Amino acid sequence: MSTPALRSRVSIPALGRVGTFVVLIVAAALTLAPVVWTLITALTPTDAVMHTTSVGFAAFGDVFTKIPVWLYVWNSALVTGLIAAGQMISAAMAGYVFARYEFRGKKVLFGMILATMMVPLQVIIVPVFMLVRGMGLADTLLALVIPALPTAFGTFLMRQYFLGLPDELGEAAELDGAGPWRTFFRIYLPLSTPGLAIVGILAFNYHWNEFFRPLIMTISEQNFTLPLGLVTLQGNLGTGSVSTVLAGVVISMIPALIVFVFGQKPLREGLTAGAGK
Known part of the structure; x- marks a missing residue:
C-alpha cells in the first residue's frame, strides 16, 4: 500500500521529466518557427496584382531569373572552401607549436x-579594409579569403x-630519426582529424552565411557572395516580393544543411574525443 511520502518521491522525478520535455518542446518550437515560416512563405507566393495566393515553386524560379544565383553560389563556395581549408591548416600548425614547443x-x-x-569585427573592419586596399586586393574574392585565414x-x-x-x-618518432615536420605531418596531424573537422565545419557554416565583410570588401556584382546577392531581391526601397526573397534564403540554406548532415558525425566525434581527453 502506497504512502503519501512514497507518492511524492515517485511524482517528483516524473514532474522533472515532464518539465524537461516541455522546455525542450518550447526551445524546439522557437528555433524551428522562423525556418518553417520562411519555407511556407516561399512556397505560397502572393500575386501583387490579383492578390491571389498559390502553392508551388514559382518564387524559386523567380530567384534564378532575377539574380545570377549560380555565380553567387560559386563565389560563396570558393571563398568558404578556401577559408575553411586555410583555417584548418593555420589552426593545426599554430596549435601544434603552442602545444609542443617552448619558446x-x-x-x-x-x-x-x-x-x-x-x-568585434566592426572595430577592425576599417583597418583590414585599408590593408587589403594597400595590397591591391580591394573588390576581389581574395579580400574575403586572406584576412579570414588566421583563426584564434x-x-x-x-x-x-x-x-x-x-x-x-x-x-x-624522434628516436626513429623523424624531424619536426615529419613528426607533425606523419604522427600528430592524422590523429588530430576530429579536431580539424570541428574547425572546418564551423568555419564553413560561419563564412557561408557571412554578410558584413562581403558588404564592405566587394563592390562589383560579379564578386558578390550568395548572402549579399540575395539582398538585391528586395528591389528598390524593399518593394520586392517577400516570397521571392525567402525562396532565395531557402536556397542559401541548402548547402549549409548538407554540410551539417554529412559533417554531424565527425563533428560529434571531435567534440566527444576532445571531452574525453
Whole structure:
C-alpha cells in the first residue's frame, strides 16, 4: 500500500521529466518557427496584382531569373572552401607549436591571440579594409579569403587537442630519426582529424552565411557572395516580393544543411574525443 511520502518521491522525478520535455518542446518550437515560416512563405507566393495566393515553386524560379544565383553560389563556395581549408591548416600548425614547443613569450603571445576573440569585427573592419586596399586586393574574392585565414578559436581548439595527445608518440618518432615536420605531418596531424573537422565545419557554416565583410570588401556584382546577392531581391526601397526573397534564403540554406548532415558525425566525434581527453 502506497504512502503519501512514497507518492511524492515517485511524482517528483516524473514532474522533472515532464518539465524537461516541455522546455525542450518550447526551445524546439522557437528555433524551428522562423525556418518553417520562411519555407511556407516561399512556397505560397502572393500575386501583387490579383492578390491571389498559390502553392508551388514559382518564387524559386523567380530567384534564378532575377539574380545570377549560380555565380553567387560559386563565389560563396570558393571563398568558404578556401577559408575553411586555410583555417584548418593555420589552426593545426599554430596549435601544434603552442602545444609542443617552448619558446620565450609563448604565454604572452598565446594570450594576445585569444584576446583577439573579444574584439568585434566592426572595430577592425576599417583597418583590414585599408590593408587589403594597400595590397591591391580591394573588390576581389581574395579580400574575403586572406584576412579570414588566421583563426584564434581554431588555434585554441587545436592546441587543446594536441595537448591531449601523448608525448611518447613524438619521442618515438624522434628516436626513429623523424624531424619536426615529419613528426607533425606523419604522427600528430592524422590523429588530430576530429579536431580539424570541428574547425572546418564551423568555419564553413560561419563564412557561408557571412554578410558584413562581403558588404564592405566587394563592390562589383560579379564578386558578390550568395548572402549579399540575395539582398538585391528586395528591389528598390524593399518593394520586392517577400516570397521571392525567402525562396532565395531557402536556397542559401541548402548547402549549409548538407554540410551539417554529412559533417554531424565527425563533428560529434571531435567534440566527444576532445571531452574525453
